[in-house]
Amino acid sequence: MEPGAPLTGSFEAIESIDGVAVVRISGHERSTKAVVDRVSGALGRAADAGVGRCIVDITGLSGFPAPTLSERHAMARDWAAAVRGRMIIAVVCSPDLIDPERFGVIAGMNFGLHSNVFANFDDAVGWLRDA
Numbered sequence: 001m002e003p004g005a006p007l008t009g010s011f012e013a014i015e016s017i018d019g020v021a022v023v024r025i026s027g028h029e030r031s032t033k034a035v036v037d038r039v040s041g042a043l044g045r046a047a048d049a050g051v052g053r054c055i056v057d058i059t060g061l062s063g064f065p066a067p068t069l070s071e072r073h074a075m076a077r078d079w080a081a082a083v084r085g086r087m088i089i090a091v092v093c094s095p096d097l098i099d100p101e102r103f104g105v106i107a108g109m110n111f112g113l114h115s116n117v118f119a120n121f122d123d124a125v126g127w128l129r130d131a
Helices: 032-048 069-083 103-110 121-130
Strands: 013-017 020-028 053-062 088-092 114-118
Touching (some): 020 032, 088 121
16 A cells, blocks of 8 residues: 555544554444454455555454454454455454454464454554564
């Protein structure tokens, strides 16, 4: 993606920081599946628009439980299918949603997804710059 290039689609909010797309999804969801679906849609639209590196910030989402292991596996599969190897992603979320073993990240690798998860936005930016 060219720095400052606009994306089309219905993102909650999108910006570019040093050539890294930042998608911020906010609101209230009752299920992890609803969150996964919203992120999948945003990732697919961003990948279709030519974004190569993307931060998905869901710290503005509330109301849903931490994903189970099976939900993390399904999430990794869905997000890998959405980007089809075209994008590196970093997810920023509240620390209580992050599995200490990074199960979703490891599952994602098995599906061809290059990703990581962070509780701190600046850490996500730094990781994507180096990825």
